[in-house]
Amino acid sequence: MVVQQLKRAGMLTLAASAVAGGLVFTGAGTASAAPFVCTGQVFLAQGVNNNTQGQLYSGTFGEGNITFSPVGAPAPGNYNAIGYNPVDNYLWGIRFDNGGLWRIDSDGTATGFGPPTGLPAPGSTVGGVTVAGYNIGAFDDAGLLYVATSEAPYIWVINPVTNSVVRRIDLSANPKVSDFVFADGYLWGTSQANGSIVRINPNTGAVENFNAGLPVGTYGGAFAYGNGDLGMYNNNGTLYRIEVTNPASASPTFRVISTQTGPASGGNDATSCVAQPTDLGIIKDGPEQVNNGETVTYTLTVLNNGPGTSTGYTVTDSIPAGLTNVTTSSPGCSVANMVLTCTGGTLGVGDSTTITVSGTADGTVETLYNTANVRGNEEDPNPANDNSNTVVTQVVPMFAAPMAAGAFALAGGGFALRRRRRSVR
Incomplete structure (x- = not known):
């Protein structure tokens, strides 16, 4: 059985029907009925x-x-x-x-x-x-x-x-x-x-x-x-x-x-729901050269180029071989299996956020190459800048300069010795 009940609220009339424990509203909408x-x-x-x-x-x-x-x-x-x-x-x-x-x-x-x-x-x-x-x-x-x-x-x-x-x-x-x-x-x-x-x-x-x-x-x-x-x-x-x-x-x-x-x-x-497309980009900074055993620190900057507000993003960075003791103190970031993963929240148009990650150069790799990626929650109209520039870092072997000098002196001594032997003959 359907029981009809009319209610008047100001200029609005609602017809409410009690149907199986729920209310069915008909007629004009209310202010609270906004999408x-x-x-x-x-x-x-x-x-x-x-x-x-x-x-x-x-x-x-x-x-x-x-x-x-x-x-x-x-x-x-x-x-x-x-x-x-x-x-x-x-x-x-x-x-x-x-x-x-x-x-x-x-x-x-x-x-x-x-x-x-x-x-x-x-x-x-x-x-x-x-x-x-x-x-x-x-x-x-x-x-x-x-x-x-x-x-x-x-x-x-x-x-x-x-x-x-x-x-x-x-x-x-x-x-x-x-x-x-x-x-x-x-x-x-x-x-x-x-x-x-x-x-x-x-x-x-x-x-x-x-x-x-x-x-x-x-x-x-x-x-x-x-x-x-x-x-x-x-x-x-x-x-x-x-x-x-x-x-x-x-x-x-x-x-x-x-x-x-x-x-x-x-x-x-x-x-x-799906918001309007938003262009997120990422750039990366790091040292051009470090000595073996020194700390390598990368700085990643995520920028919202618009046209809409970004509801969030994920940044990933595969840390190159040759770095050990990799850590990050940036909120929302963690390192597992040599991969940095960060999640972040809202970025308004023109806003940016910075992430850092560090590791120790162990000398097993002479040249370090590193690139990061950002993936926004929304569709990205310009995916070309989702991957950062590649940072190239040269690792200088420890005591490289003294060893080179010693090797040169030894070679010089040997050359002089050979010359003396020939002169004696």
Whole structure:
């Protein structure tokens, strides 16, 4: 039974319908119904108060970490399977207990529209599989919301304008992911079973697994960076940034570019929006010459050339052989296996940041060559300056000058001795 109730607030009249525990608002919008302004945000939805309410958070990239701040107050019910709709700039999700479609506004207000037509209710059985609450969601570029549950090998495609399912995708296998994201025409997630990257073809339903070196765990948050990299957020509080090469090929390759720490949580879901392209560049300074045993210090400068604000970046620098005891004190940086990796936060247009890394020249290599790379969160319209200039450093052997003088004196003495012998004869 639908109970109609009319409310008047100033000049605004809302028709509210109590549908399966959620509110359906019709009529003109309110000031709180404003869409988001996309600046490259990462959003995280979490169940709070024993998962009876849903709380939206907005993420901020920092030096070695990502922090989340609440957006508004908790919703009256718990929602999940969120996605950022690039068509209307709202977040949309599914209420966990009854399958209702919810829209989340820029102030965190959740507005319910009732269960989408054709979406199985939580607890129902489809193909012999019980459908639990919907915890997986992502939008495509056309403004369609793809939702799924971890237990069933199906994806339901929802048109939020009509609040109805327009297609069901039967998958070749249960992907066993906790979230997925659209990128390069595929849906991507991380397997709970073995930590592999899962690629789902939305046209055929084919599910494939690829090893990316991620640890086994529950990755409740999946999103895409503006440049196409994948962000996989483990519920233990680690964000993995992954570069995918040849994503549509039979054998795509994956590289973990960096990790950042964040709050550990359960029952979360992530999404993001794509900000305007931003040109980040990097330059590198270092000594032209050092003596064997001396310290070599490199200075890396990351600069935002615009036109937009950068939400963050990753810097990598493969330290050349011939340096030992490599260390860095720059925030957000670490050295492992002779590779410097740094993550940083917001850089405004014209702003820059500096990183230093040092090592000891051990004399095993006479000439050191070193180049660094910066990779911004957003698409880069000028990738030519993503790699720095090459710093060339000559390592002078210890006591080289005295040894040369001694060798010359010895040679001179030998020459004089030979001359004397010839003169005696």
